[in-house]
Amino acid sequence: EFLWQEGHTAHATHEEAWEMVVWAINAYEEVYRDYFAMAGYKGIKSDSERFAGAGCTVTFESLMPDGKALQSCTSHDLGQNFAKVFDIKFQDKDSSVKYVWQTSWGFSTRSIGGLVLAHGDDNGLRLPPRLAPYQVVIIPVGAIESVVNECKAISEMLASSGIRVHTDFADGETLGFKINKWELKGVPLRLxxxxxxxINKAFTLTCRDTSQKISVPFTSLAKAVTAELADMQARMLKESEAFLVKNTRVVDSFNKFKEIMAGSRGFIKASWCENPVCEAKIKEETKATTRCRLLDEDEKAGKCVHCGKESRYQWVFGQSY
Ligand SMILES: [Zn+2]
Incomplete structure (x- = not known):
């Protein structure tokens, strides 16, 4: 099963359609950054990498720990290509009948694959708090009545503060087994x-992302959990941003380009002439393709990293899945 979200719109003008294309990719970027805690590059695809039916494809490209690029979602400016083939017209304000300008954009369960790859570690998943089905798991130590009651009281208190909480009363599992189980599932906080x-009226929160332990008195548990979830969300995005920056290298020699792509990979920013033949040769020699040219970046005249011809822009290259 393959779940996805997509949008299709029709517009009176190309300007209006382009605004929609940019709106969609900005919305997707926001979801990736603010919910998935994943940084990436938002940019325009080259002619050979864009969706065949589109006049222009905008993409959000993120970087996985193995140094490969993931095309995380796309937004297409379809122009009037489909309108002309399928005869999709409208009557404009001036009564004339015109072809519509179309867009399409999509975001799929590929994002979950990206999330698992980008944030997982040797102990399993690490879920950003805003996406985690359970944000806190409470693990009772011992099955005596006072512990069970305390767990229930804490659970109710956290739930009433809008925190997604689960208490693991499962029988026949040791404390160590439960700790490993919830680490594997990536629950942000463990209590x-x-x-x-x-007796001490103090509880220890363990953060899934850093393994840090925080001691909190009972009375301020809900406040501390809420604050820590927000901190963790921000921390995971920062980590992702730092990884992206560290693994993006500006390169002007093709030997260096080859060396990086044969080694640690990551993203390379380099001048490129926009000739598809040159692009194909780069791919042949390095397995790297153009991922995008940044949407908000101005022209920067230079020499193509491969053929040395004049280039207008720097492009982001990477090996994709
Ligand atoms: Zn070239």
Missing amino acids: EVGEREI
């Missing part, structure tokens, strides 16, 4: 509740 915690 162990035993007799000692009840």
Whole structure:
């Protein structure tokens, strides 16, 4: 099963359609950054990499830990290509009948694959708090009545603050097994509740992303959990941004280009002449393709990293899946 979201729109003018294309990619970028905590590059595809039916394709490209690029979502300016083939017309304000200008854009479960790859570690998943089905898991230590009651009280308190919480009362599993299980599932915060915690009226939160432990008194648990979830969300995006910056190299020699793509990979920013033949040769020699040219970046005249001819822009290259 393959789930996705997509949009299709028709417009009276090309300007209006382009505004829609940019609106969609900006919305997707926001979802990736603010929910998935994944940074990336938003840009325009080269002629050979864009969707065949589109006049222009805008993409959001993120970088996976193995140094490969993931085309995370796309937004297409379809021009009047489909309108002319399928005879899609409208009557304009001036009563004349015209072909519509169309867009299409999509975001699929590929994003979940990207999330698993980008944020996972040796202990399993790490889910950004805003996406995590459970934001906190409470693990009772011992099955005595006071512990069970305390777990229920904490769970209700957190839930009433809008926190997605789960208490693991499963029988026949050791504490260590439960800790590993919830680490593997990537739950952002873990709270162990035993007799000692009840007596001390203080609880320890363990952060999934950093393994850091924070001691919190019972009375400020909801506040501390809410604050820590927000911090973790911001921390994971920062980590992703730092990884992207560290693994994007500006290169002007093709030997250096080849060396990087044969080694740690990542993104390369380089001048390119926009000739598809040159692009194909780069791919043949390095397995890297143009991923995009940044949407908000101005022209920067230079010499093509491969053939040395005049180039108008710097392009982002990478090996894709
Ligand atoms: Zn070239």
